[in-house]
Amino acid sequence: MLRGVVFDFNGTLAELASTGRPHRDVFAAHGLAHLGARWGEAWDHAPEDGARHEAASRSAGAYHRWELDRLRADARRLGVPAGRVDALVTDLDRETKAMTMRGYADAAPAVAALEKLGLRLAVCSNWYWDLDRAISQSGLDGAAFTAAVTSARAGMRKPDPRIYRITLDACGLTPAETLFVGDVWGPDVAGPRAVGMRAAHLCRSGRETTAPEPGVWRVGGLAQVVTLAGELRC
16 A cells, blocks of 8 residues: 655756856856866766765765865866866856756645645655755745655765665655655666665656556656556555
């Protein structure tokens, strides 16, 4: 019997509404346009899926220092002069986090409908330290999420199995009674399945070609998750 639903955040409940300056523009502002062309953008320098960083996640300050250290190391490898690294990295970090989020139109109604079904709800996301702020920004701050677990605070990124267990423990749920909903196969389907959860693969574009398998459903929107959850409760 289904007792809870855990959502991914970005790409599932919410999407980018606006971003900070492109990283190439930050490099240009520092007189390093020739290096900016080789740097890429913010997502090119994010931690890899499954990365572990428990020591860095001891506090917000420790985590932010770890983020800056990673950017510094990448900038040095690129050839940024030592005397210009710190100022550049400070600006890159600020612009990376200057984004704003907006909830998908179907997110709040689906969450409300799942609440009415009596299900425990949670968010589990590879995200920065301030997931609660992003959830609020997306118009979902009134949702009755039992837990909102971000990789920054947990110390590991999906699909590391421990981040799912942290989320389940926070909700008082077992894997067998939980459905995970997300848009990326590895972190949101394969990872949850590996710890015993069922999964709904959200494919808003309708272009997903991955073959379905037992314990996995493909949905085109969150309203379908409500229907699925109602069926799985029986």
